[in-house]
Amino acid sequence: MSDSIVEQTAGRLATITFLDLSYCCKIGPRALEAIGKHCKVLVSLRRNMHPLDNADKPPQDDEANAIAATMPRLKHLEMAYNLVSTTGILKILASCSELEYLDLRGCWDADDLDEKFFKEKFPKLKVLGPVIMDAMDYRMDEWDYCSDYSDGSEYLSWGYPASELDDFDIYDALWGDDEDNMVLDELELRFYEGINEDAGMSGWPLSP
Structure with missing residues (x-):
């Protein structure tokens, strides 16, 4: 043409x-x-x-x-x-x-x-445009948006008050006293809406 x-x-x-x-x-x-x-x-x-x-x-x-x-x-x-x-x-x-x-x-x-x-x-x-946002930057923005806790929060994302972690190792709080069994106590897993579309691109399997 x-x-x-x-x-x-x-x-x-x-x-x-x-x-x-x-x-x-x-x-x-x-x-x-x-x-x-x-x-x-x-x-x-x-x-x-x-x-x-x-x-x-x-x-x-x-x-x-x-x-x-x-x-x-x-x-x-x-x-x-x-x-x-x-x-x-x-x-x-x-x-x-x-x-x-x-x-x-x-x-x-x-x-x-x-x-x-x-x-x-x-x-x-x-x-x-004219500027093109990098795909990785976009995904990182999505993860930042999903965060429930700021850096100054008195509670950490796994549910322990930050003040209680001053006197003992953080791994003891997560895994308990028995290092051989390594059992997680009250593990909390969260899923957020709005990132499923990019999950496959990041190497994560898509939610059913």
């Missing part, structure tokens, strides 16, 4: 509301402009790119300008790993007033548009 082919066929797509042009490296702003001019009811556009396709290339706002100029009704826009800059994103935000979802993951030339900016200027807009 090329720009010229899209320009020839865009008129036949006048009634579409969703279009996915992700990873199409042979089309550019001409194709997007043709689609925008003919597809007046388009509300969802995916224009994600592969990270390697745009590696070490300078920012280009031609596609962002085409989207801003011809697709004012967009509500859902994905531009992950695009070469768009801050200027291009601002043009889209100014023109697409109905936008509800914007994916900018990996758009490193627009990384000065942080979470604070979007919350202040576009509080109803859901934005992903």
Whole structure:
């Protein structure tokens, strides 16, 4: 598929509301402009790119300008790993007033548009990126969220008051006096909701 082919066929797509042009490296702003001019009811556009396709290339706002100029009704826009800059994103935000979802993951030339900016200027807009959260960081955040006890809590997570552990070894409190039998006294195991989806990724078996 090329720009010229899209320009020839865009008129036949006048009634579409969703279009996915992700990873199409042979089309550019001409194709997007043709689609925008003919597809007046388009509300969802995916224009994600592969990270390697745009590696070490300078920012280009031609596609962002085409989207801003011809697709004012967009509500859902994905531009992950695009070469768009801050200027291009601002043009889209100014023109697409109905936008509800914007994916900018990996758009490193627009990384000065942080979470604070979007919350202040576009509080109803859901934005992903430009910064990408590492999967391990996400899982650690989930575990931190599940903790019932702060560092300063007077009770430890296994149920012993911290003050009572000052005079004897912590392992004695856990295992009892009989080191040979090593029997756990009143072991408490807790399961939390909200982490089952990532459990398999962490090496833990999923709950039945």
